[in-house]
Amino acid sequence: MISHPERFDGLHIVARALIDHLTAAYDADADASPATAADLLRQPDGILHSVRVTPRRSGAAPLTFVLIDHPAVIVHAGVLHDFVFPPCSCEACDETAESAAARLELLVLGVAGGGYSERYPVGWRRRWLGYALTAPDGSASESGQGDPGPVPAGLLRSGKARLREIPGGWASWPAKQP
Known part of the structure; x- marks a missing residue:
């Protein structure tokens, strides 16, 4: 049961900050058209916003951020993987906004750093x-x-x-x- 989904509201802020960081620090293009959500392997309900950030280097993995109303963030990395933050938001799980944000940051910076x-x-x-x-x-x-x-x-x-x-x-x- 999910009785307090708002505890993950901050993940949207973290995702937007990471998108801003990627476009400021790296030679990359951002596409915020709604069509970018189609990069996901499975389409979720409640899509609020999506942005694909594509580095200008052949062989570097693009990242597509999809913010959903759960609230959650799904990141499509490379060609065949979607990562969901938080992976579970029920009260029985120990996931917090902080732990989900740390994993989101690890993914994004790891991909940009060539560690993926x-x-x-x-x-x-x-x-x-x-x-x-x-x-x-x-x-x-x-x-x-x-x-x-x-x-x-x-x-x-x-x-x-x-x-x-x-x-x-x-x-x-x-x-x-x-």
Whole structure:
């Protein structure tokens, strides 16, 4: 049961601050058209705003931020992964706005710093999706893999082809020149 979803209201502020940081610090373009929400693997209800930030470097992973009225933030990173902040907002979970914001920041800065990689397929039979993420300063890392769920086969094929082009993982974003 979710009786106090407003406790995560601050995540929208954090997401907007990270978008502002990315466009100020990196050579990247931001597209705030509603169509950018289509980057998500699964479309949520209650979309309020979406922004795709694309670095101007071949081989660097784009990030699409989708703010939903839950309140939550979903970030599509690279080609085959969506990350939800908070992943669960029920009272039984220990997730707080602060812990979700810290994970959101780790993801965004890790991707921009070149510490993000995706894999598909992982395994011979199961054909799972996998990712690895490392903070730019090496202070934190996470990884995961699992069944892609109801992702269209065409998207998995195109993602697999794109990931073959970057076998060492996604490149770091180029810094904005003064």
